[in-house]
Amino acid sequence: MIEVTLLGTGSPIPDPDRAGPATLIRAGGQTFLVDCGRGVQQRLAAVGSGANALSALLLTHLHSDHIADLGDVIITRWVTTFTEQIPLQIIGPPGTKRVVEATLEAFGPDIGYRIAHHADLTAPPPVEVHEYTEGLVWDHDGVRTVVGPTDHRPVEPTIGFRIEHHGASVVVAGDTVPCAGLDALAAGAGALVHTVIRKDLVEQLPMQRIRDICDYHSSVEEAAATAARAGVGILILTHYVPAIAAGQEDEWRARAATEFDRQIELGSDLHRVEVHPGVCAKSRS
Template identity: 70%
Template structure:
């Protein structure tokens, strides 16, 4: 199983990093987890187009994690010649967001149907809302979800993707919680968003300091990985952006809590497990 990580910091816009999104290749099933700014561009660089996606998985509905939702829907629609509905799996509220996105795309949809003889129907999606349990079982790929704690954003979920004997858990934005520990137990890899609390605490703007309330620090994410007994921890969506030369600092903070393999999730990082 490959994990091509394609994410970036929430604020500010970074010229060198896309928004939060992770591509999981499980056999012949490319799964896109979240779709932040520039997700499809990074997916294309990883060799996967929108038409190839098996499903879109959303951990939560914060704007930075769904910025490219309309792009994923539209691009898959116009580049698929034998269209099948795009499964979109997310927490409760996902259906309303997808419906609103399709409504906003209504003029574009009408233009394309009027212009192309082989496009006769609007984009087809199948939205499934879950907070826990097994949500996918087919073609040797199994997906389970569990609730996480990103309050006041709720509900939020994490995903566990299993293929053959391999497994990866994608935590999304969350503070440590027992449900994530349980979902991640024994996984080959944990992909976890992180912040440097020591650095964010120095910023004078309270609005940025507010993120300390509902994101895990590097140390907390590493402690989650240690409790769950995973083999590899991938640090993603880091805030503040990781500056050149700081890599050893971030790894050292994680190593204080976790003795396994630690990867820093720069754009287009590829991690192979199993």
């Protein structure tokens, strides 16, 4: 079984009820955080986890809303680990190393203060960064993770992740329009976690800068069509733009159902879905 938790279902627009984009994947005793939007540490605490429990941090792309708390994750893991300091594995697209290095430099004064103050902190936070655009990126104790290209241009390269464990599989797409790379990555998966926007609502807004997001994100219907083409068992929607208004969940679900006739999941932060081998799933909020 793989457990998916929507830690943060928000967007670049600050929302008092939704943290920034972040998805927690638990499989085979391993814990993966996909993206680290604002507020991710509080959401991790809410599900009984934390930065020091992560097997790896997976980044779909380097847009600010998806990496806003990168520094917080790195530093918090460092200062809350009281055993051997094992490097945080960070897997992302090309450009990730530069962003991580710049983040550590920005936190340089803080790191220096803590090393000077605590005798058991003798070196900066250990991290290992791996950059990929496709292929196998993780294979440990029965859990495999494969990367595939997505399309969020002009943001490029961008990637999605497929996590597999004993016949169960989950794909986390990140921001993308429909594309062959995601179709291939998601083919036959148990679940697809996909970011979505309501283009019908966004296109009515007077600000061109906001309307611009329509050309490099998938609508609810487009995400559902991707899930249908790939033959996935469950479609899990997240990163809602605009935020889903109270009582409107069924309307969003109905839009997805015009293209995808299987299980559709959406909800608030901390919504969880259990993905079992085949197409069986159980949701919990």
